[in-house]
Amino acid sequence: MKHISAREIKTMEKIFRLNLINSCTGYKSANLIATKSKNGNSNVAVFSSVTHMGSNPAMLGFVTRPLSVARNTYDNIKATSFFTVNHIHEKMIEKAHQTAAKYDEDISEFLKTGLSEEYLDDFHAPYVKQSEIKLGCKYLNEYEIKENDTLLVVASIEHIYFDEGIQMPDGWLRLDDAGTVTVNGLDGYSLPSLLDRFHYARPGQEVKSFFSDENK
Numbered sequence: 001m002k003h004i005s006a007r008e009i010k011t012m013e014k015i016f017r018l019n020l021i022n023s024c025t026g027y028k029s030a031n032l033i034a035t036k037s038k039n040g041n042s043n044v045a046v047f048s049s050v051t052h053m054g055s056n057p058a059m060l061g062f063v064t065r066p067l068s069v070a071r072n073t074y075d076n077i078k079a080t081s082f083f084t085v086n087h088i089h090e091k092m093i094e095k096a097h098q099t100a101a102k103y104d105e106d107i108s109e110f111l112k113t114g115l116s117e118e119y120l121d122d123f124h125a126p127y128v129k130q131s132e133i134k135l136g137c138k139y140l141n142e143y144e145i146k147e148n149d150t151l152l153v154v155a156s157i158e159h160i161y162f163d164e165g166i167q168m169p170d171g172w173l174r175l176d177d178a179g180t181v182t183v184n185g186l187d188g189y190s191l192p193s194l195l196d197r198f199h200y201a202r203p204g205q206e207v208k209s210f211f212s213d214e215n216k
């Protein structure tokens with residue numbers, strides 16, 4: 001098995017290290033964060049750091065890169081408090097990836113990529129029409145990660161939208177039925193398929209599947 005030490009990581013060529021370190025922690029969530037500035041300019045960008053932070057209250061977080069250059073997503077959230085998180089669907093991976101390009105603040109990635117913005121229930125921030133699962137979120141707080149100048153933004157989940165067919169009776173959303181993709185590194189998009197789902201694990205009890213073999 002190949003072994004790489006911290007000393008070797010430090011001396012690696014920059015892009016090689018970026019690709020290695022971005023992929024070695026596993027698959028990441030694939031989302032588009034959409035916002036609207038106070039002046040009414042919409043913005044949408046791909047983020048792979050959106051993660052669950054707690055279910056009661058319903059919260060999520062994401063990491064934003066250092067603010068040494070303009071970050072339209074972060075600036076719009078700070079100015080308005082609102083943003084949406086939109087799952088990247090298998091049919092929109094090219095358009096979603098293009099949102100990472102550095103467009104000026106007054107240029108909407110919606111127009112440049114062909115993604116459509118949609119406004120639901122008077123929420124300030126736009127949703128991505130093509131996404132099958134979308135969340136309306138409100139800024140709560142931010143935490144500085146001093147070691148690399150990044151920020152963890154924490155938000156409450158105010159709205160959830162999805163097609164009813166992907167929800168199981170116990171609340172769980174079956175993401176492969178929604179066509180939601182996952183990110184491998186910074187530029188690889190994969191489509192996972194469900195292997196199994198298990199009941200709550202208890203010491204000394206055999207792991208029990210939710211599904212019988214035929215309806216997996």
Ligand SMILES: Cc1cc2nc3c(=O)[nH]c(=O)nc-3n(C[C@H](O)[C@H](O)[C@H](O)COP(=O)(O)O)c2cc1C
Nearest residue numbers: 045046047048049063064065071072073100101186
């Ligand atoms: C697959 C992928 C994942 C990304 N994830 C993040 C992320 O989690 N945090 C971040 O700050 N930037 C991330 N980026 C970079 C942003 O998409 C990029 O900086 C974008 O231009 C930000 O747009 P904004 O300035 O409009 O906010 C990612 C880029 C790609 C291609």
